[in-house]
Amino acid sequence: MAGKFSLRSIAFTLVAGVSMALASTAVQAQTLEKIKSAGVIRIGVMGEQAPWGSIDASGQNIGYDVDVAKLIGEEMGVKVEFVPNAVSARIPNLLTGKVDLQMAVMGMYPDRAKAVQFSKPYAGLKIILLSSTKNNIEKIEDAKDLRIGVPRGAAQDKSITTLLGDVPNIRRFDDDSSNMQALVSGQVDAIGGNTTYKINLDKAAPGNDFEQKLVFNEQWMGVTTKLGDSEINAWLNQFIDKIKADGRLEAINKKWLGEDKLPNFPEKLEGVPFTVE
CATH class of the missing domain: 3.40.190.10 (Periplasmic binding protein-like II)
Incomplete structure (x- = not known):
């Protein structure tokens, strides 16, 4: 009896685990649609690090990351709500849901890639x-x-x-x-x-x-999302390709960094996947 109970328990646990995984995937797949339905996307940026992210005299967010974030909002058809971040709070703010995307000069490193999902790089320093x-x-x-x-x-x-x-x-x-x-x-x-x-x-x-x-x-910078959020990660990678191809990213780079050309962005970085694996 004990053996049968144990086997049934194991089977139940496995089924439950698969069900939970599928449910989790479904929730993640709805992320982009939820943002569009809400009509607003919360994006983390720096508040005191020009030229990446700062506040001007009128209280508006300005900077390289801010301009790229505005393009994200335009492409999605939603309003952008900027959330200023302290350096140490960037990943916690993403993981706890205080922001939907984190763009506060997020350097792409293997240790960070264990906690968050990076897009392709859109900036470098x-x-x-x-x-x-x-x-x-x-x-x-x-x-x-x-x-x-x-x-x-x-x-x-x-x-x-x-x-x-x-x-x-x-x-x-x-x-x-x-x-x-x-x-x-x-x-x-x-x-x-x-x-x-x-x-x-x-x-x-x-x-x-x-x-x-x-x-x-x-250092290369990417847009970060939660691990496993494949739909929005794929959307971001397509978006980055688009603004590189049509010149909008180059214009932002020249405006804020004074460089005529974009850097040669790497096709891959060791230990930092650009897509959900």
């Missing part, structure tokens, strides 16, 4: 170390005794911590603007940032002597 011209830094070890600022949990935090270890002189800040302000005010001697930091530093402190010292890696 380099992760770098910036410091005064007075500091001679040719390799990261030259900066080991300097106070180095990073946004907590960002790609530059990981890069510098991996290379130097979690040393006490690495100072972590809640966002990019606080990180840059720490360099301008002299709280730190160098900061981990990206290639667009210099644009913002020149606005905040005209005539500064900050320069790019090191390049840690090239």
